[in-house]
Every structure is written in C-alpha cells, then in structure tokens.
Amino acid sequence: MDEQDEERIILGLTLRAKGGDVDAAKLLFAEKAKRVRPVRFQECQSLDELKIEFETYMGMDDITRAESEHAAKAFDRLFKLITVRDEAQKQAAAATMNISGLLLVPFTDPISWEAMAEKSQAALRVHARN
Structure with missing residues (x-):
C-alpha cells in the first residue's frame, strides 16, 4: 500500500x-x-541540547502516548551514549595529561654535564632505596 x-x-x-x-x-x-512523529534527538551533541529538544518534543500540544514513550526511550538511550562518550573523553584527556608532561632540560655548559649526571644518578639511587 x-x-x-x-x-x-x-x-x-x-x-x-x-x-x-x-x-x-x-x-x-x-x-x-x-x-509516531520523528524524533530529532540524534542531532544533539551535548546533554543541554538533548534536554532542550526533549522538552520541546514533549511540550507539543497533540502528543500521543506512543510518541511520548518513543521519545522517552530515545532520550534515555542518547543520554547514556552522550554520558559515556563524555566520560571517555574526560578519561582520555586525563590520561594524556598524565602521560605528556613537559620535560625541562636546563641549559648548562657541556663541562658540567658529567657532574650533573653523577648527582642525578646519586639522587635516583637514594630514591630507589627508600
């Protein structure tokens, strides 16, 4: 048909x-x-956008029970997806921050390198023993 x-x-x-x-x-x-009228929640990239779209959809005058149930299920599914995605991004950013630190190399003359290396090795040995 x-x-x-x-x-x-x-x-x-x-x-x-x-x-x-x-x-x-x-x-x-x-x-x-x-x-059921189509739900446009898939276009939302943040929880704030999702909330606004959900409130707009549920606030329609002639919404049916099937539409409200469909919207609630779509909201729950996308809320979980966005929350998990944001949490994964935060963890990845935190891991990147922990891994990528700045390495400060002091400017010294080559003559004092040997003395600095011995001092650094001694500090490492003391740290390893503690």
Whole structure:
C-alpha cells in the first residue's frame, strides 16, 4: 500500500466517523495512536541540547502516548551514549595529561654535564632505596 491508498482509506474512515460510525472513529483513533512523529534527538551533541529538544518534543500540544514513550526511550538511550562518550573523553584527556608532561632540560655548559649526571644518578639511587 502506498501513501495515496493510505490517505484515501484514512479520508474514508474520517468521513464515516464524522457521519457517526463508531467503529471508523475507533480505527482512526487507534491508527493515530500508533503513528509516531520523528524524533530529532540524534542531532544533539551535548546533554543541554538533548534536554532542550526533549522538552520541546514533549511540550507539543497533540502528543500521543506512543510518541511520548518513543521519545522517552530515545532520550534515555542518547543520554547514556552522550554520558559515556563524555566520560571517555574526560578519561582520555586525563590520561594524556598524565602521560605528556613537559620535560625541562636546563641549559648548562657541556663541562658540567658529567657532574650533573653523577648527582642525578646519586639522587635516583637514594630514591630507589627508600
């Protein structure tokens, strides 16, 4: 069945429901309850954007129960994904900060390198013993 056939059937049911046919009205109501408008939560990149989109969608005047359940499930799924993604980014940034430190090399003349190396080795031995 294509869209034209579907529209023709819905139009016929609407006319019959307006004429007083209770069964046609029940069919229209059940069909409308099944339809779910698309949720645009996938485009959200942050929790703030997701919250705004969810509130906008749930605040529509003619939202159905199926649409609200669908939106709640999509919100929960995307909330978890964004939270996990953000936490992974924070952990990666923290790991990068721990790994990549600045190495300060003092400027000295080559004659004092040997004395500095011996001093550094002695400090390492003391540290290793403690």
